[in-house]
Amino acid sequence: MNKFTEDDLKKELETKEYEYGFYTEIEADKFPIGLNEEVVIAISKKKKEPEWMTLWRLEAFKVWKEMKEPDWANVKYEKPKFQDISYYSAPVQKPKLDSLDQVDPELLKTFDKLGISIDEQKRLSNVAVDIVIDSVSVATTFKKTLNEKGIIFMPISEAIQEHPELVRKYLGTIVPTSDNFYAALNSAVFSDGSFCYIPKGVTCPMELSTYFRINEGGTGQFERTLVVADEGSFVSYLEGCTAPARDENQLHAAVVELIALDDAEIKYSTVQNWFPGDKEGRGGVYNFVTKRGLCEKNAKISWTQVETGSAVTWKYPSCVLKGDNSVGEFYSIAVTNNFQQADTGTKMIHLGNNTKSTIISKGISAGHSQNSYRGLVQIGARAKNARNFSQCDSLLMGDLCGAHTFPYIEVKNKTAQVEHEATTSKIGEDQLFYCNQRGIDTEKAIALIVNGFSKEVLNKLPMEFAVEAQKLLEISLEGSVG
Amino acid sequence: MDLKEKLVSSFLAFENKGGLDLDSNVHSIRSKAILNFEKEGFPTKKDEEWKYTSLNSLLKNDYSLFPKTKKAVEFKNVKEYSINEIESYTLVFIDGVFSSFLSDTTHDDCDVCVLSSALTRPKYKMVVDNYFNTIAKNNNSLTELNTAFSVEGAFINIPKNTIVPKPIQILNFSTGSEKEVMLQPRNLVVVGENSHVQIIERHQNLSKNAVLTNAVTEIFVHKRAIVDYYKIQNDTENSSLIDSTFVSQKQQSVASVHTYSFGGKLTRNNLEFYQEGEHINSHLNGISILNKKQHVDNHTLVNHKYPNCESHELYKGIYADKSTGVFNGKVIVQQAAQKTNAFQQNNNILIDDGASINSKPQLEIFADDVKCSHGCTIGQLDESALFYMQSRGIPKKEAKALLLFAFGNDVVEKIKIPQLKTRITKLIAKNLGVNLGFEF
Numbered sequence: 001m002n003k004f005t006e007d008d009l010k011k012e013l014e015t016k017e018y019e020y021g022f023y024t025e026i027e028a029d030k031f032p033i034g035l036n037e038e039v040v041i042a043i044s045k046k047k048k049e050p051e052w053m054t055l056w057r058l059e060a061f062k063v064w065k066e067m068k069e070p071d072w073a074n075v076k077y078e079k080p081k082f083q084d085i086s087y088y089s090a091p092v093q094k095p096k097l098d099s100l101d102q103v104d105p106e107l108l109k110t111f112d113k114l115g116i117s118i119d120e121q122k123r124l125s126n127v128a129v130d131i132v133i134d135s136v137s138v139a140t141t142f143k144k145t146l147n148e149k150g151i152i153f154m155p156i157s158e159a160i161q162e163h164p165e166l167v168r169k170y171l172g173t174i175v176p177t178s179d180n181f182y183a184a185l186n187s188a189v190f191s192d193g194s195f196c197y198i199p200k201g202v203t204c205p206m207e208l209s210t211y212f213r214i215n216e217g218g219t220g221q222f223e224r225t226l227v228v229a230d231e232g233s234f235v236s237y238l239e240g241c242t243a244p245a246r247d248e249n250q251l252h253a254a255v256v257e258l259i260a261l262d263d264a265e266i267k268y269s270t271v272q273n274w275f276p277g278d279k280e281g282r283g284g285v286y287n288f289v290t291k292r293g294l295c296e297k298n299a300k301i302s303w304t305q306v307e308t309g310s311a312v313t314w315k316y317p318s319c320v321l322k323g324d325n326s327v328g329e330f331y332s333i334a335v336t337n338n339f340q341q342a343d344t345g346t347k348m349i350h351l352g353n354n355t356k357s358t359i360i361s362k363g364i365s366a367g368h369s370q371n372s373y374r375g376l377v378q379i380g381a382r383a384k385n386a387r388n389f390s391q392c393d394s395l396l397m398g399d400l401c402g403a404h405t406f407p408y409i410e411v412k413n414k415t416a417q418v419e420h421e422a423t424t425s426k427i428g429e430d431q432l433f434y435c436n437q438r439g440i441d442t443e444k445a446i447a448l449i450v451n452g453f454s455k456e457v458l459n460k461l462p463m464e465f466a467v468e469a470q471k472l473l474e475i476s477l478e479g480s481v482g
Numbered sequence: 483m484d485l486k487e488k489l490v491s492s493f494l495a496f497e498n499k500g501g502l503d504l505d506s507n508v509h510s511i512r513s514k515a516i517l518n519f520e521k522e523g524f525p526t527k528k529d530e531e532w533k534y535t536s537l538n539s540l541l542k543n544d545y546s547l548f549p550k551t552k553k554a555v556e557f558k559n560v561k562e563y564s565i566n567e568i569e570s571y572t573l574v575f576i577d578g579v580f581s582s583f584l585s586d587t588t589h590d591d592c593d594v595c596v597l598s599s600a601l602t603r604p605k606y607k608m609v610v611d612n613y614f615n616t617i618a619k620n621n622n623s624l625t626e627l628n629t630a631f632s633v634e635g636a637f638i639n640i641p642k643n644t645i646v647p648k649p650i651q652i653l654n655f656s657t658g659s660e661k662e663v664m665l666q667p668r669n670l671v672v673v674g675e676n677s678h679v680q681i682i683e684r685h686q687n688l689s690k691n692a693v694l695t696n697a698v699t700e701i702f703v704h705k706r707a708i709v710d711y712y713k714i715q716n717d718t719e720n721s722s723l724i725d726s727t728f729v730s731q732k733q734q735s736v737a738s739v740h741t742y743s744f745g746g747k748l749t750r751n752n753l754e755f756y757q758e759g760e761h762i763n764s765h766l767n768g769i770s771i772l773n774k775k776q777h778v779d780n781h782t783l784v785n786h787k788y789p790n791c792e793s794h795e796l797y798k799g800i801y802a803d804k805s806t807g808v809f810n811g812k813v814i815v816q817q818a819a820q821k822t823n824a825f826q827q828n829n830n831i832l833i834d835d836g837a838s839i840n841s842k843p844q845l846e847i848f849a850d851d852v853k854c855s856h857g858c859t860i861g862q863l864d865e866s867a868l869f870y871m872q873s874r875g876i877p878k879k880e881a882k883a884l885l886l887f888a889f890g891n892d893v894v895e896k897i898k899i900p901q902l903k904t905r906i907t908k909l910i911a912k913n914l915g916v917n918l919g920f921e922f
Contacts, residue, residue, distance in 0.1 A: 404845060421855065
């Protein structure tokens with residue numbers, strides 16, 4: 001067998017096409033392109049939303065019109081033309097099903113290709129899946145089990161009708177409509193998403209999971225997720241994304257809000273594999289996401305993410321540690337290849353006493369990609385004994401890619417303890433040599449080293465998800481991850 | 483009339499009155515610079531580079547740009563501000579004007595003199611044309627402003643293969659002859675191949691009147707040359723300093739810039755290193771010990787362009803009362819700069835509740851075979867160490883000071899002039915309000 005060198009790996013990475021690039025033909029109910037107040041109202045009507053919701057959207061739209069697209073991130077891309085996007089597309093069939101038999105077989109095939117057998121998941125992994133294809137949920141499983149516990153897990157459009165009091169109370173509290181350009185846009189036009197409520201003292205018995213996919217060419221997807229964990233509850237929430245290969249750039253601007261009340265814990269894991277564009281950098285998804293969580297007293301929010309996709313990623317899952325003794329965590333692996341660009345990181349805002357946060361960020365760049373970590377650690381003047389530890393490591397493969405770190409550390413309290421460290425390196429010749437010397441071939445050695453490099457984060461993923469995360473890492477860096 | 487208008491409108495008068503040569507190359511540099519400044523104006527908090535430092539409180543003063551009244555300064559008044567224990571060349575500027583009476587210049591082996599003569603004398607035309615405003619240009623509006631009004635400052639020109647026998651001190655005094663004064667000294671340092679020089683720079687206000695200094699220094703370090711540059715900033719509460727230092731290094735050279743910030747209302751240090759060859763070593767060291775409402779902003783940039791270079795950056799800060807500190811360290815490793823080793827560290831201690839620190843250690847890396855790291859910590863004194871010392875009879879205040887001194891010691895250790903080290907140690911002790919009982 002030929003020796004597998006880093007050059008071979010690089011070549012393989014470059015030529016590697018998007019494996020999940022396929023396109024399901026489902027007749028879609030689609031709005032004409034463009035965005036104005038009428039479109040916002042139409043979306044709201046289509047969803048049969050109450051008046052307060054329509055007003056809320058219009059308010060957001062008004063704010064959005066005044067805003068400018070941000071350009072401070074370390075990414076370069078052609079700005080999306082917001083008037084050339086269709087803001088609503090839903091599969092024509094909108095079944096409310098109890099079992100999978102009633103689901104459109106076309107859809108089921110799509111999932112098979114993705115390697116997600118719902119049947120399999122139902123039986124084996126005990127995961128309730130709320131699948132979102134192009135903005136509308138078509139299958140919800142395990143609803144009954146969740147119902148018994150009083151857990152609400154449903155598409156947010158249904159939640160707005162069935163539990164308006166809860167949605168109204170929490171929606172937009174942690175990511176206000178005026179927060180940023182894309183959050184405002186999302187608030188105005190979001191078509192669907194997930195809503196989850198865990199009642200007091202309940203530990204959610206299974207991992208909640210949603211698969212998002214962008215399906216219809218030329219439609220932006222605006223997901224809205226709201227997770228509320230009431231006092232003393234626990235939930236682990238999984239979000240995974242794959243998108244079919246399309247030539248034109250697609251916009252994805254989601255908003256995720258997490259609210260952990262006193263003593264609650266939310267674990268939010270993401271595997272993101274949107275279409276990254278081909279090896280010349282054509283096409284690919286723009287992923288501009290606002291994710292933020294609020295921790296009340298003794299609460300804990302943990303973000304774990306594996307980012308392998310998207311042409312441009314702009315994403316900062318954040319924690320506002322408002323309550324005393326609250327904990328925020330952020331574990332991330334971001335892999336960029338070819339012409340991908342990622343500007344991601346986190347914000348930890350310490351407001352309460354004895355708050356703690358941990359940031360572990362691993363960036364792997366290959367090809368011509370640019371991978372940036374941008375993080376903020378802010379300790380307020382009244383936050384006594386706050387503690388933060390941040391570590392961001394970057395691994396470079398090839399000399400055409402870049403790795404950047406932009407940490408912002410702002411401390412206003414003398415009792416704070418903040419540590420930040422970052423390193424950048426490539427896979428060491430000596431490390432490879434050591435492995436070779438012990439009979440491990442170069443391919444396996446690279447796999448070993450990359451795996452070890454990302455282990456700290458992979459370990460944080462729930463068991464059921466870790467397998468998929470590994471699989472997605474493989475697609476991005478095949479030949480290097482065993 | 484706001485300060486910007488005043489500066490722009492007085493530019494013509496400045497050039498005419500100064501009897502400056504209007505045909506020279508320097509004239510066109512100045513004219514371009516004032517246009518750039520007029521276009522950009524003073525930076526605001528909206529600029530990413532000025533996110534944590536606001537100039538507003540400084541810009542509302544009605545500064546006198548060309549102080550007319552002269553005040554005599556005697557040696558005994560300024561003696562304490564120079565390192566007089568050692569022999570040195572000295573360049574003293576009083577309110578921006580060179581004082582030959584207090585200075586000790588030379589033209590023997592090397593040129594230690596003033597910029598005004600370098601700009602006008604044909605002898606130095608080559609040097610000025612080759613170096614003046616080459617690295618500082620198009621950088622930021624404050625540097626442009628300095629360039630527009632650049633007429634006086636230190637000019638140090640060291641030829642090849644010369645070891646300057648004694649350190650050079652650049653002392654800038656302001657006498658407070660007018661209520662509010664703005665000074666814009668401009669220094670040019672050119673160090674030839676295989677040469678070695680040590681420079682100590684200080685800005686000092688001798689009165690209680692407000693002073694804003696906008697200083698720019700350009701340093702050129704040729705092949706295998708070694709430069710040590712020390713900046714002592716221990717000014718009064720009414721003095722503000724915006725200091726921009728640009729260092730351009732050729733292969734195998736070693737340049738170190740040490741910044742000691744112990745006082746001043748607002749101090750902003752822009753320190754930029756450009757590596758223009760292989761096997762270059764750059765050192766950036768700094769220590770800030772602040773109290774009251776002082777503000778220090780250290781902005782550093784190391785631009786690695788060629789392979790096999792190193793940079794070492796170490797900044798420490800101790801912040802008491804309501805003082806605020808900013809550290810923004812940027813390391814850029816260009817694609818060609820393989821085998822770069824770049825290290826950056828920033829450690830801070832907050833003593834009081836009102837103090838705050840904003841730190842932004844930044845890495846931008848485009849080459850793969852590099853070793854780069856940065857670290858940043860913010861913390862406080864170890865209670866158990868304090869208790870240990872107290873239990874052995876060391877009063878709390880002294881114990882605290884000892885710990886803080888130990889914290890900053892590795893920066894002080896890097897000083898290569900023993901007398902200067904003693905001076906800095908004393909300044910630190912004075913700042914911490916104790917008598918350490920030992921000297922270096």
